[in-house]
Amino acid sequence: MGFRNDLELISSWIKPNSKVLDLGCGDGYLLKMLAEKKNIKGLGVDNDINKIKLALKKNVNVLQLDLDTGLETFNTQSFDYVVLAQSLQVVKNPDKLIKEMLNIGEEIIVSFPNMGHWRPRLQLFFKGMMPVTDALPFKWFSTPNIHLCTISDFVGFCEEHNLRISQRVIVNKNQKSSLLIKLFPNLFGEVATFRLR
Amino acid sequence: MSLNLKTSVLKVDQPLELKSGKVLKRYELAYETYGVLNNSRDNAVLICHALSGNQHAAGKYKDDDKPGWWDNMIGSGKPIDTDHLFVVSLNNLGGCHGSTGPKSINPETNKIYGSDFPIVTVEDWVNSQSKLMESLGIAKWKFVIGGSLGGMQAFQWTLQFPDKVEKCIIIAAAPKLTAQNIAFNEVARQAIMKDPNWHNGHYLEKNVIPNQGLALARMLGHITYLSDDSMKEKFGRDLQKQKLNFNFDVEFQIESYLRYQGEKFGNSFDANTYLLMTKSLDYFDPIKDFGDDLNTRLSKTCSKYLIISFTSDWRFPPSRSKEIMKLLIHNNKNVSYSEIDSSGGHDAFLMENEDYFEIMRNFISGDNNGV
Numbered sequence: 221m222g223f224r225n226d227l228e229l230i231s232s233w234i235k236p237n238s239k240v241l242d243l244g245c246g247d248g249y250l251l252k253m254l255a256e257k258k259n260i261k262g263l264g265v266d267n268d269i270n271k272i273k274l275a276l277k278k279n280v281n282v283l284q285l286d287l288d289t290g291l292e293t294f295n296t297q298s299f300d301y302v303v304l305a306q307s308l309q310v311v312k313n314p315d316k317l318i319k320e321m322l323n324i325g326e327e328i329i330v331s332f333p334n335m336g337h338w339r340p341r342l343q344l345f346f347k348g349m350m351p352v353t354d355a356l357p358f359k360w361f362s363t364p365n366i367h368l369c370t371i372s373d374f375v376g377f378c379e380e381h382n383l384r385i386s387q388r389v390i391v392n393k394n395q396k397s398s399l400l401i402k403l404f405p406n407l408f409g410e411v412a413t414f415r416l417r
Numbered sequence: 418m419s420l421n422l423k424t425s426v427l428k429v430d431q432p433l434e435l436k437s438g439k440v441l442k443r444y445e446l447a448y449e450t451y452g453v454l455n456n457s458r459d460n461a462v463l464i465c466h467a468l469s470g471n472q473h474a475a476g477k478y479k480d481d482d483k484p485g486w487w488d489n490m491i492g493s494g495k496p497i498d499t500d501h502l503f504v505v506s507l508n509n510l511g512g513c514h515g516s517t518g519p520k521s522i523n524p525e526t527n528k529i530y531g532s533d534f535p536i537v538t539v540e541d542w543v544n545s546q547s548k549l550m551e552s553l554g555i556a557k558w559k560f561v562i563g564g565s566l567g568g569m570q571a572f573q574w575t576l577q578f579p580d581k582v583e584k585c586i587i588i589a590a591a592p593k594l595t596a597q598n599i600a601f602n603e604v605a606r607q608a609i610m611k612d613p614n615w616h617n618g619h620y621l622e623k624n625v626i627p628n629q630g631l632a633l634a635r636m637l638g639h640i641t642y643l644s645d646d647s648m649k650e651k652f653g654r655d656l657q658k659q660k661l662n663f664n665f666d667v668e669f670q671i672e673s674y675l676r677y678q679g680e681k682f683g684n685s686f687d688a689n690t691y692l693l694m695t696k697s698l699d700y701f702d703p704i705k706d707f708g709d710d711l712n713t714r715l716s717k718t719c720s721k722y723l724i725i726s727f728t729s730d731w732r733f734p735p736s737r738s739k740e741i742m743k744l745l746i747h748n749n750k751n752v753s754y755s756e757i758d759s760s761g762g763h764d765a766f767l768m769e770n771e772d773y774f775e776i777m778r779n780f781i782s783g784d785n786n787g788v
Contacts, residue, residue: 263746269772272755276723276779283742283754293743 227253229389229413230303230329234258238300241265241325243287243317244307248275255280263299265290288312291320299325306411308332309365315377322383322416331413334390336370336406355393355410371406378416387415420451420476420492420499424515429548433510436700439535442524446549447515448472448507451491452499454553461555462497463546464506465563465570468638468694469686471514474506475499489769496777497562505553509570510545511537511693519689520621532618532689539566539573539701547578557581560781564588564766565733566694569701572741576703576711579718586780588725589766591737592744593702598732601641602695605634609688618689631688632679639678644729644762704744712748721751723780725773727765728758753780 227250234240236258242251245264248271254260264275264282267290275282285293288311302325304317309332311317321328333355340351350360358365369377371390378385390409391397400408426445433441449472454461464474464487475491477484491497491504508516511534519534526533550558561582563571568590575582591598612630614620620627643651652671667673704711722745726738735756745752757773759765765773 261749263752269755269758269776272753273772273775273779276753276755276776277783279783281721281751281753283746283752284756285754293739293746295747298747 226331226395226411226413227305229395230305230331231257233329233387233415234260234301236260239263239298241294241299241302243291243302243304243321244310245275245280245282246271248278248280248282250303250305251275251280252278287317291317291324294324296323297326301325301327301329303329305329305331306333309368311367314367314369315381318377318383318416319381326417327386328416329413330374330416331411332369332374333365334371334406334409334412335368336372337410338407341407371409371412374412374414378414384417385414386417389413422449422476422478424449424472426515427549427552429545431548433541433545435535435541436538437536441510441517441535444510444517444545445515445521446507446510446517446545447512448505448549449474449476449485450506450553451475451504452502454503454555458555459557460502460559461550461553461557462502462504462560462562463550463558463571463574464491464497464504465561465567465574466506466509467563467565467567468698469635469682469691470567471512472506472508472516473514475504487767489767490774490777496774496781497560498781502559502781505549505555507546507549509537509542509694511690511697513687513690518687519618519693520687529619529621530689531621532692534689534693536693536696536700538697539570539703540577540706542570542697543573543577546574547581550581557583560584560586562586562588563590565590565763566698566701569698573701573703575718575720575722576707576714579714579720582718582720584721584723584780586723586725586777587738587741589727589730589733589738589763590724590741591733592704592740594699599699601637602699605637605695606692608633608637609692612688615688618692620688626684627688628680628683630683631686631691632676632683634691635682635686636675636679639675641732642762642764644731644760646729646760647762647764650760715745715748715750718750722753723776724752724754725766725776726754726756727761727763727773728756729760730763730765732763 238260240260240262242264245266248264251262251264265285267286272284302321308314343351390405390412393410426447428445430443473485474487475485493500508514511518519530523530561571561574568587571585572587575585609630612627614625614627655670657667657673724738724742726735742754755776761768
């Protein structure tokens with residue numbers, strides 16, 4: 221599954237014994253894996269009670285909070301890492317959230333689906349309709365993804381807000397890179413993962 | 418598996434120094450247990466009851482028409498599963514269901530304590546309960562669980578005995594009462610103390626009870642336990658009779674319901690106990706009590722916490738549970754929080770609810786190599 225591979229990548233960036241806050245943690249898969257492999261102390265946040273139930277079953281500490289309002293809960297620089305995996309596009313104020321994340325964590329990790337990929341571009345160009353793809357399977361009226369962006373958008377955002385990108389990995393939906401992705405990341409990359417400080 | 422119900426009584430002959438400075442020379446605690454304590458004695462669960470609760474939490478006695486107050490939660494195959502856990506449920510000190518309280522005989526005067534029974538606090542309860550823990554040969558509770566006042570008590574346990582609670586579930590509680598909460602309690606107390614049968618709290622000596630005042634207190638309390646929506650759902654503006662009668666008899670069904678609940682409670686519960694329980698709620702403020710020591714205590718506690726609130730609870734709304742959550746997060750504790758969608762108001766913690774029960778079940782049975 222692409223999503224889980226995405227988490228494998230994030231996991232590889234996290235130092236052992238660190239403190240990790242996972243925003244939009246889902247069933248707690250990443251935190252569980254990190255606890256087992258790297259002995260981290262983790263805390264998850266999700267607003268879906270069914271995900272909370274699954275995380276509790278995995279013995280992952282998890283808070284049922286809304287990302288749009290819940291981050292005031294955390295103190296400045298209280299985590300080593302704050303992770304936002306594939307959830308940037310569902311929040312009301314992504315810019316505010318990223319700033320809050322940078323306040324809470326020493327380093328933040330953000331991954332998102334790339335709307336600049338050629339497939340959504342072609343759909344919009346030829347069909348003249350909002351793209352519906354494997355990675356973004358929802359129709360315009362029922363999608364939870366209200367703030368989609370392209371890799372170029374995100375890089376521009378980081379420049380505008382003076383955010384330092386320490387690493388970025390751009391891959392296709394099978395978590396593989398290629399020459400084309402390296403040459404034209406915003407056209408051929410499907411999932412982008414950034415490390416920011 | 419049957420629960421083999423019986424009420425036991427622990428007699429404690431060591432004096433208990435109370436927070437007020439008074440001393441109880443000896444006391445008794447009435448309790449029930451469900452399930453079996455395992456050989457390593459590490460599967461024990463303490464249940465803390467709320468304002469008007471008692472030791473009879475689960476199962477049904479032969480001649481009773483109703484089971485214990487948390488029977489939907491505790492039992493074989495239920496979230497607090499007595500097939501695996503040894504559950505201890507007791508009547509708080511100052512109660513009126515078998516533990517030493519205002520209805521007991523004061524050994525110094527050989528008369529009923531009445532209002533001479535000293536005011537006990539949540540802290541005092543926890544101290545008294547640690548004696549029961551000792552007598553049962555339990556070194557550490559696997560879980561301490563409670564709702565409302567019981568949730569506050571569960572929280573207090575982890576602060577007072579930081580190394581004796583493995584996991585703590587705090588449901589529909591608050592770190593302290595607000596002015597509004599205290600105000601409701603005060604009206605309830607005034608209702609009792611203004612009853613012509615009050616006799617300064619020594620009503621039992623006169624063979625009367627201030628049941629009218631206690632009924633009023635209960636009616637008021639009951640309103641705060643329900644939500645506007647749940648009252649609407651249950652009663653709406655439904656009439657007791659076919660039409661309005663333009664008098665002061667019961668017209669609406671909600672009036673009849675409250676009167677019935679009040680009357681039932683007024684005749685079965687002890688007014689002095691009610692006063693005591695509301696005072697212990699008012700006094701509860703561990704953050705202030707422990708002061709600078711709170712962080713030290715929290716740093717010592719190895720407990721893992723689950724905090725649960727209910728969306729329609731306006732007595733202790735989710736924001737109050739989040740205060741506890743934040744305190745624990747800021748102290749780097751293992752904490753989980755869930756907000757259950759329910760129209761049941763404060764009383765939702767006693768009601769069956771699929772989300773609530775699954776959250777409880779999963780936390781309780783979650784695997785043990787945790788994060």
